Amino acid sequence: MDFRNTPRIDQVAVEEKVARFGTRSIKKESKMQALKLALSMIDHTTLEGMDSEGRVEQLCHKAMQPIVGQPDIPTVAAICVYPLFVKKAKSVLKDSGIKVASVATAFPSGHALLQYKLDETKFCVDQGADEIDMVISRGRFHQGDYNYVFDEIAAVKEACGSAHLKVILETGELGTLDQVRRASDIAIAAGGDFIKTSTGKVNPAATLPVTLVMLEAIRDHYDKTGIMVGMKPAGGIRDTKTALKYLVMVKETLGSAWLNPDWFRFGASSLTNDLLMQIMKQKTGVYQSLDYFSQD
């Protein structure tokens, strides 16, 4: 495959389109539905140097019971942790249905030998990870070494076995939307089950324009092959208002088949409580004190 000629992207027009999605007004029942949907799509995440097993355990409990005493509120889709915490997470979540995702391949920089990356991936899978979030080699990508990037993703995919692979493009380091589109096409062609915007460690992280370009890459692949690929914007999505704009964009770009946690995820941490707060507001008509929401 020749990745030098990928579809062209007009940044100005993408931004206009995104602004137009932003004018959709989500009210009443359609809002409640969207809030619950967004919550069920979250990869509740902790990726810090000071993470500990205790911290991960708290995170898992939050994932299983986002808010006490509200059984009709859905759980999040997955938790996302560093490889060393996969085992702990699995042991807490057990058969809750919540997936465990692990970052791998020398997250977040990706600067490591391929063999190390494959070993790390296999380690995560052996520990029980359901999903692997890998990073692409941005250096090789910018050098124009697209085949290297492709081969690396394909190798990690193989190492994943039956675990799902999410390919992080780190769009904040790609520079242009043309490059975002190119990286998306490479990741999809190499076998990524999901494409993901960011590590959360680079600014800007997920943005609506970047996500739109990636959704369009997914759509083109689907139109050509009939194969669905998932999408995960990650980092920087902190509030409900922004999350709803993403859902509008998915609905109007890919349609209802993608509007579920199997095909769309939010990589986020503080978004969870903001959604919960809005859900309780919709339910009770008033905003609740932040003290009513667990901080995990």
Added chain:
Amino acid sequence: MAHSNEMGAPLDFKGLWQYDAAPEDKSQVKIAPRYNHFINGKFVEPDSGEYFDTISPSTEEKLSEIALANENDVDKAVKAARKAQKDWAKLPGKERGKYLFRIARLMQERARAFSVIESMDGGKPIRESRDVDVPLAAAHFFYYAGWADKLEYAYPGKKASPKGVAGQIIPWNFPLLMAAWKLAPALATGNTVVLKPAETTPLTSMFLAELIRDAGIPDGVVNIVNGMGATGAALVNHPDINKIAFTGSTPVGKFIQKALAGRDVSYTLELGGKAANIIFEDAPIDQAVEGIINGIFFNQGHVCCAGSRLFVQESVANEVMRKLKYRIDTLVVGDPLDKNTDIGAINSKKQLDKINELIQAGIDEGGQVYKANVSTPDKGFWCAPTLFTEVSQAHRIVNEEIFGPVLTIQTFRTPDEAIKKANNTAFGLSGGVWTDKGAKIFNVTSQLRAGVIWANTYNKFDPTSPFGGYKESGMGREGGLHGLTPYVNLD
């Protein structure tokens, strides 16, 4: 991509999650049961004693009734304008500018009311009246307010004096915005005005009349009379006007040109169009598809510069068609006051009948029709977005201006073929070119015979940019420095 293997089943945009209605609040807007003429700073009853109804095209409910102007009413308005003209022209430009600034600011203050009324009376989605019509109308007043005291710089070495009394006849597709396009340059240059709004959309003009009164514009500088074609004809035929500015259909434009032949009345005509929107294979396709949508479905296609003839390079035709169908299935058609509505109501029963007649003609002549999979309300005048393929330059729907949400699609192989077909029309108002190659943009746009050409965008308007047509799309320019010229005599 022409031979790409299309495997995916069509995407579904309907299921699972639908948006609830999110209507703009109209309770703050008070529409009077009856509006009279605005002549010499006052609202006066019509000489005819007659009134006509203005209805909402989305509900078919009567909104108000409007005084009908006969020849005597028009004469009264022209006399008021004539009387006011000398003093208005004598004002220092800076003072006239202040009045225009005041109109602009008041319009911004009352923006919500103007948007709601525009959508109720004309059927256009609130998203457009709120984000396009009203802000642009205010911007026109701001822009020409700036010119009022700088005419000597607009025409260096010459003395610009006003034409006198201008008769201005505006259409129903952008009622307030067209009033702004007409009034702002005329007033800035010291002319006084008799404005005749379209009979299906008089309400925002009457709100504008109230605004002009509240702004303290001297009596008689702006006069507004309503009515049908006969009222417009009375204005055109009035012996004491100096200038006619008309925006509307080409047949009426021809009538005006005939009526004014041999008279010392200058005129500008902004008429119909049948614009070519050309998509090359090296265009950013997803963004081009959005541009096609904006080009033809903006304001239900009631746009003289609408990109109604689409030309797609053959190698990407399948992809563009597929994506166009996806996109039109996601358009929300319905209540103009709903903030999620993309396509509102057709402006009138008459216009809907005309659109439907042309759609039928397209089918009868062998065109392949695709109607968007969208639901429309039972009451009111609606037309789902419509695409036609298998049509040629010989088809009626490719030749005639439809002025509705109907797009004809043809393919081409070379740039020369695209240019030839694009220019093969009696009109020449606008056009669009989509390609990632800068050189191609310059090459193609310089060969298209149209007054406005957009590259990698469509339907972008700005008060600083002149707008107007070639051939049967009219003469004269509105907007920008060029928009001043029709309103001044240069010595």
